[in-house]
Amino acid sequence: xxxxxxxxxxxxxxxxxELANLLGVIExxxxxxxxxxxxxxxxxxxxxxAEAASEAKR
Amino acid sequence: MSAxxxxxxxxxxxxxxxxxxxxxxxxxxxxxxxxxxARLRAFITLDAEGVLRAAKECEAEAAAGHWRGPxxxxxxxxxxxxxxxxxxxxxGTKTPEYFFAEHDxxxxxxxxxxxxxxxxxxxxxELAMGPFGDNVHHxxxxxxxxxxxxxxxxxxGSAVAVAAGLAMGALGSDTGGSIxxxxxxxxxxxxxxxxxxxxxxxxxxxxxxxxxxxxxxRTVRDAALMLQAIAGPDPCDATSSGRAVPDxxxxxxxxxxxxxxxVPENFFFRGLHPEIEAGVREALRAMEKLxxxxxxxxxxxxxxxxxxxxxxxRCEGAAAHARLAxxxxxxxxxxxRARLELGFRISAYDxxxxxxxxxxxxxxxxxxxxxDADVLVAPVxxxxxxxxxxxxxxxxxxxxxxxxxxARLTRSFNGLGLPVLxxxxxxxxxxxxxxxxxxxxxxDEATVLRVGRAxxxxxxxxxxxxxx
Numbered sequence: 001x002x003x004x005x006x007x008x009x010x011x012x013x014x015x016x017x018e019l020a021n022l023l024g025v026i027e028x029x030x031x032x033x034x035x036x037x038x039x040x041x042x043x044x045x046x047x048x049x050a051e052a053a054s055e056a057k058r
Numbered sequence: 059m060s061a062x063x064x065x066x067x068x069x070x071x072x073x074x075x076x077x078x079x080x081x082x083x084x085x086x087x088x089x090x091x092x093x094x095x096a097r098l099r100a101f102i103t104l105d106a107e108g109v110l111r112a113a114k115e116c117e118a119e120a121a122a123g124h125w126r127g128p129x130x131x132x133x134x135x136x137x138x139x140x141x142x143x144x145x146x147x148x149x150g151t152k153t154p155e156y157f158f159a160e161h162d163x164x165x166x167x168x169x170x171x172x173x174x175x176x177x178x179x180x181x182x183x184e185l186a187m188g189p190f191g192d193n194v195h196h197x198x199x200x201x202x203x204x205x206x207x208x209x210x211x212x213x214x215g216s217a218v219a220v221a222a223g224l225a226m227g228a229l230g231s232d233t234g235g236s237i238x239x240x241x242x243x244x245x246x247x248x249x250x251x252x253x254x255x256x257x258x259x260x261x262x263x264x265x266x267x268x269x270x271x272x273x274x275x276r277t278v279r280d281a282a283l284m285l286q287a288i289a290g291p292d293p294c295d296a297t298s299s300g301r302a303v304p305d306x307x308x309x310x311x312x313x314x315x316x317x318x319x320x321v322p323e324n325f326f327f328r329g330l331h332p333e334i335e336a337g338v339r340e341a342l343r344a345m346e347k348l349x350x351x352x353x354x355x356x357x358x359x360x361x362x363x364x365x366x367x368x369x370x371x372r373c374e375g376a377a378a379h380a381r382l383a384x385x386x387x388x389x390x391x392x393x394x395r396a397r398l399e400l401g402f403r404i405s406a407y408d409x410x411x412x413x414x415x416x417x418x419x420x421x422x423x424x425x426x427x428x429x430d431a432d433v434l435v436a437p438v439x440x441x442x443x444x445x446x447x448x449x450x451x452x453x454x455x456x457x458x459x460x461x462x463x464x465a466r467l468t469r470s471f472n473g474l475g476l477p478v479l480x481x482x483x484x485x486x487x488x489x490x491x492x493x494x495x496x497x498x499x500x501x502d503e504a505t506v507l508r509v510g511r512a513x514x515x516x517x518x519x520x521x522x523x524x525x526x
Contacts, residue, residue: 014455015396019403022372025365026411029418038413041420042297045253045475045500048424049301052499 061086062523066132066226066280070173073120073131080120080131080175084113087133087177091224094526097205099197100218102138103145103179109133112175128283130173135225137213138179139186139262140166145176149262150184150212151382152195152389156262163260164295165229165271165288172287177225180215185379186231186264187394188212189239189465190449194391198446202524203245203490207443210243212236216274217244221524227275227284231261233268233371235438235468238480238495241274243443245482245491247510247520248274249281252501253475254299256285257292263378265371266297267413268472277520278481278511282306285503304504314512315349317505320431322357326467331441337484337492338437344516345435345509357427357434360470363419367473369404369412376401393457420474424500433509434497437467438480442490468495477503479510482519491519 059068061083072078088106095101116131136142139149141159149156161167170176181199183191191214192198199214201207202222209218213230217240220228230237232250241248249272256271263269273284286306292298321342327335346352376383376398382390383398390398427434440463448460471478477498484492498506514520 011454015400015403018458019400022365022369023404023408025362025369026408026415028362029411029415032411032414032418036414036418038410038417040417041413041475042254044417044420044424046299046301048428048499049252049501052428052502 061090062223064223064226065276066129067277067283069226070129070132074125076120080113080116081110083131084109084133084175087224090222091177094222095224097200098202098218098222099181099199100215100222100224101135101178102148102181102196102215105145105176105178108144109175109177116173116175125173127172127287129169129287132174132226133177134169134174134227135177135180135216135219136163136166136229137182137216137231139182139231140179140229141260142166142176142179145179147179147262148196150182150186150193150196159260161260161294164257164292165261168288169284180213180219180228182214183212184391184394185375186212186233186236186262187375187397189235189461191240192446192449198450201243201443201490204443204488206446207490208243208446208449210240210439210443213240213274217241217246217248220244220246220274220276223523227273227280229271230274232270232272232472233264234367234472235465237270237272237274238438238468238478239465241480242438242493243491245519245522246274246276247278247281248272248480249285249503250471250478251285251289251503252477254297255477255501255503256288257295257298259292259294263374265374267370267374268367270472278479278507278514279307279310281479282310282507299501301501306504306507309504310507310511312508313348314345314509317350317433317509318431319345319350319352319509320355320427320434321352322434322436323354324356325360326436329440330437333486334437334439334441334492338435338494341483341494341513341517342435345513348512348516353430355427355431358419358423363416363423363470363473364466366412366416366419367469369408370416370473372397372401373404373409392454393461396454396458416473423474428499432505436495436497438493438495440464440467442486442488442492471497476500477506479506481510481514483517484519485522
């Protein structure tokens, strides 16, 4: 999406810096292994729930 | 007993024993809305005819001995991003019919099947983007505890309607705190269930990866009753979990003796308003007295997940609302437009890396926190509901910065997808509610509700009502 015409240079700079701050988290994380897929999120929830259930049974 | 004192459970019980009829209950709610809502602005659409018609049907069925379910005849209301046939869905925008879905919202359909009747659609932050609850198109919802203070958002009307006794319960949605923040500001109970526990079908998407639908109610038991009705798999929502739904009321009174309650040493208690910190720490002492084992713990840095969740939400929000942003940007509040614009500037590479990183951070959090704890307890809001001017006066940059600060304690749990219950834990000197959040293991809403109920029973904050 293009910049809004009414946007001031200081606003554009502020948003650029907001974006850079956010994206820093990806840089800091370092390399991600090939096996680290987005779908592993849902699997993590399911596995943790299953582990908790089996612990409760024990 | 009348509407200000009812809970969802007590009203459902009174209808079942025929000490009040569904029509009388609906009429009392409508009378309160007529008296209070011009000031509170909880509702965007009130369906007075529809609710009375439905109440009469419930009454006739009850007279014939037919009960639809545990919520028979109980008036509820829904955030105005739930698609319900026959009622418009503005999603807090200027456009009355902004969102349309092929099917009715599954969560509302399930509550209706359990007997609930629909009062109408509730106010919210425009496009559910913002933590304060302000809305220039439909009027700023008012905090029932103190005029001129924010309600929290984005499910602002849902919290106000429940706190003020206009509805016996409501649905909200939570992408970065939008159930918990208004629940905290308005002194009610709000539950963000585990990601996938409650179907989002028929609910306006803001971020497919972070959106959650959940109950907002006066008590923990009421929230459990609503969750019982709406939880479970749904073929209309591919992300809904097939995991079996337990009986949430079965163990809710079991107390907390022996349960391990973790308190984060890092992040959550930094820069807090002293009254919020005092309220949460006092609640932890109360849990300890009830037999819980309270332990301090350093948890994986929540700011990393906050940033990851924000990247994902901005991208998905921009994709979901691209048409409005491109064709009618002038109709969107500047601070909301700024959030959408940011999403268009994030590359596909960064979006996908954020989703991959989310999975890594979630695994680490689960491993490090829940090996030694059953739940985590933390504050919800960094300060009691601020004055409305804090949400609406200032440049876009100033407002964005304030929004980020106000929602910084809730957003990481959307990225983590964990079940979180927000509930009151005191009142400030200015008369505004204080609140805490209880965070559980994935799909362990039962333990979160059990801890919340034990504290609620001991502390009694949920029985307080705003002065009218």
